Amino acid sequence: MLVTWKYRPRKTFIQSLDPRTRLIFFFAVILGLTIPEIWDYRIIFPLFALSLTLYFLARIEWKDVKRVWPYIFVLLFFIVGLNGLLSGRGGPSSVTNLPSPVVFTVPFKIPFTDIGWDVPITISKMWFAITQMLRMLTMAILAIPIPYTMDPNIYGTAFRQLGASDKFSFTMDLAFRFLPTFARDFSITMDAQRARGYEMEKLKGGITSRLRRLAPLIIPVVMQSTVTGEEVVDAMDLRAFGATQRTWVKADLRYGPRDYFMLGLAATIFIGCCVLKWGFGIGEYFVPEFFLNLFS
Amino acid sequence: MNNSSAWEFGTRQVVYGAIGAALYGVLSWVTNIFPLPAAGNVTFRPAVAVLIFFGVAYGPWVGLLAGFIGNTLGDALSGWGFYWNWSLGNGLMGLVAGLVMSQIKDFRAQGDIIKAVIYGLVGIAVGMLFASLTEMFVGGIDINTALVGYFVPAFIGNAIVTVVLLPILMIAFAAVASRRGR
Numbered sequence: 275m276l277v278t279w280k281y282r283p284r285k286t287f288i289q290s291l292d293p294r295t296r297l298i299f300f301f302a303v304i305l306g307l308t309i310p311e312i313w314d315y316r317i318i319f320p321l322f323a324l325s326l327t328l329y330f331l332a333r334i335e336w337k338d339v340k341r342v343w344p345y346i347f348v349l350l351f352f353i354v355g356l357n358g359l360l361s362g363r364g365g366p367s368s369v370t371n372l373p374s375p376v377v378f379t380v381p382f383k384i385p386f387t388d389i390g391w392d393v394p395i396t397i398s399k400m401w402f403a404i405t406q407m408l409r410m411l412t413m414a415i416l417a418i419p420i421p422y423t424m425d426p427n428i429y430g431t432a433f434r435q436l437g438a439s440d441k442f443s444f445t446m447d448l449a450f451r452f453l454p455t456f457a458r459d460f461s462i463t464m465d466a467q468r469a470r471g472y473e474m475e476k477l478k479g480g481i482t483s484r485l486r487r488l489a490p491l492i493i494p495v496v497m498q499s500t501v502t503g504e505e506v507v508d509a510m511d512l513r514a515f516g517a518t519q520r521t522w523v524k525a526d527l528r529y530g531p532r533d534y535f536m537l538g539l540a541a542t543i544f545i546g547c548c549v550l551k552w553g554f555g556i557g558e559y560f561v562p563e564f565f566l567n568l569f570s
Numbered sequence: 571m572n573n574s575s576a577w578e579f580g581t582r583q584v585v586y587g588a589i590g591a592a593l594y595g596v597l598s599w600v601t602n603i604f605p606l607p608a609a610g611n612v613t614f615r616p617a618v619a620v621l622i623f624f625g626v627a628y629g630p631w632v633g634l635l636a637g638f639i640g641n642t643l644g645d646a647l648s649g650w651g652f653y654w655n656w657s658l659g660n661g662l663m664g665l666v667a668g669l670v671m672s673q674i675k676d677f678r679a680q681g682d683i684i685k686a687v688i689y690g691l692v693g694i695a696v697g698m699l700f701a702s703l704t705e706m707f708v709g710g711i712d713i714n715t716a717l718v719g720y721f722v723p724a725f726i727g728n729a730i731v732t733v734v735l736l737p738i739l740m741i742a743f744a745a746v747a748s749r750r751g752r
């Protein structure tokens with residue numbers, strides 16, 4: 275059985291936009307930040323403010339997203355932030371290559387011995403961790419509202435109208451539809467295995483044995499999906515999928531004035547990021563003066 | 571067990587490409603919280619075994635779609651953004667693994683499992699090498715960082731996952747397929 279995202283029609287600015295506009299805007303911001311490799315907080319912060327504004331304009335109820343945000347914050351602060359702080363990796367090489375004052379060191383040593391090493395935490399790594407978190411949050415808060423505010427019937431149509439082939443559009447459509455189903459299946463499987471005494475938190479042993487013990491979670495979901503797939507293939511074949519050109523739901527999508535405004539903004543963001551970086555050299559990673567002064 | 575041509579692109583490939591992508595996206599999202607040591611934004615993904623399995627079971631197109639779309643979905647859900655070179659690298663992983671499809675006769679046979687694992691490892695090498703080397707142009711890193719900081723940990727992590735989980739997936743699939751008579 276397919277389950278859907280918690281989509282609900284709302285009278286909001288976001289939902290009045292053409293789905294193509296929303297996808298183009300989403301990719302324009304992501305590509306604007308990633309293709310010219312923007313790490314300058316003066317560009318990232320305004321984009322973050324814009325993403326946050328759009329998120330609030332979507333008016334998604336807290337009860338719908340209250341399980342998503344804790345996960346994002348754990349990922350953001352404890353994984354991405356900590357990884358950036360300790361290693362300085364995942365971004366431009368200038369984070370670790372340029373000399374920067376060491377604020378403190380974190381000892382990674384075997385207890386009661388001197389075996390191990392001290393990891394220096396520099397001002398550059400600290401600022402990088404903040405920038406990295408802000409950059410990721412900018413992209414994440416653009417993605418979060420999509421499943422809650424975009425009609426699941428319209429995913430395939432949007433890709434088709436953007437020029438993708440029938441088969442590719444249908445693959446994208448199905449992939450989006452299956453996502454919440456498999457997320458639900460995974461959650462049910464985890465609960466069922468826990469009820470049988472499986473303790474995910476107590477995975478012990480080396481990497482190999484830990485991976486083997488993940489099998490009771492992964493195998494049932496994957497095998498069930500292959501069975502579901504056969505049923506979907508049969509249903510589609512019975513409807514002669516691929517024999518003729520497909521008719522799409524709401525195939526008469528039209529851009530309105532709001533869409534042209536957002537598309538203009540998307541183009542400005544993407545082209546602006548590229549021109550600033552490649553034309554004027556603005557957008558590189560650097561530690562701002564005010565942050566350096568905090569430690570002087 | 572597999573009679574269809576490896577390069578056929580019909581209903582089955584569309585459906586399993588989508589299912590593989592959704593599964594890879596969900597499982598990547600769940601496991602994105604295990605970053606590999608010294609590997610920047612490269613994460614330890616048990617889901618890679620699922621991607622390789624879909625390539626092996628349903629062919630190169632399914633592997634390519636599942637890897638490319640699944641990685642894009644997983645990264646978008648986690649807030650990593652869109653890194654075309656890593657998504658394409660993941661797609662290549664699935665595609666190369668999928669080249670073994672027509673040679674697999676019995677998913678339970680030791681020889682076929684070894685063949686699938688070898689193709690999976692070659693796929694991982696090709697996909698991760700592509701992604702790591704293109705990171706030199708995309709991220710401005712040097713070749714040492716590309717190979718030591720990205721390729722090696724990504725390859726080792728994905729290889730371990732594949733060697734351990736792919737045989738289990740194949741044996742479980744053989745049982746399911748024989749029950750359904752397909």
